Amino acid sequence: MHLHVCVTCLRGLPVGAAPPGRALYEQMLTRTHDTNVVVHEVKCLAACDRGCTAVVAMPGKWGWLLGHLGPEKADDLMIYLAAYAASHSGSVMPSRRPASLSDMVLGRFPAALLTEHSS
Numbered sequence: 631m632h633l634h635v636c637v638t639c640l641r642g643l644p645v646g647a648a649p650p651g652r653a654l655y656e657q658m659l660t661r662t663h664d665t666n667v668v669v670h671e672v673k674c675l676a677a678c679d680r681g682c683t684a685v686v687a688m689p690g691k692w693g694w695l696l697g698h699l700g701p702e703k704a705d706d707l708m709i710y711l712a713a714y715a716a717s718h719s720g721s722v723m724p725s726r727r728p729a730s731l732s733d734m735v736l737g738r739f740p741a742a743l744l745t746e747h748s749s
Contacts, residue, residue, distance in 0.1 A: 631715055634685040637671045641681040650700045651682045657704035691720025695737040706730045
């Protein structure tokens with residue numbers, strides 16, 4: 631599984647502030663050690679008005695653009711990633727997500743967009 635975290639997201643903070651996206655990336659690195667999650671940093675996911683953003687993708691499953699994230703949601707994001715991995719299609723019903731992530735889905739993309747190099 632791949633998690634791409636935008637490290638430039640400022641979540642409404644002024645330019646020059648420490649990006650919460652960078653903090654989320656670092657939190658996810660520590661939590662995914664010894665898991666099947668590969669965390670990547672991305673400079674921009676073009677969803678700046680949606681706070682910290684990330685993309686989760688896995689071959690054969692829907693990929694998801696996630697927003698309204700932050701380092702304070704890292705533990706809940708790990709719960710979501712486990713549910714995503716366990717899902718046959720990559721769809722995780724809202725009732726199976728932690729409450730803090732109820733508004734995180736910004737969009738999805740089909741598994742066919744993933745290539746063999748993505749695995």
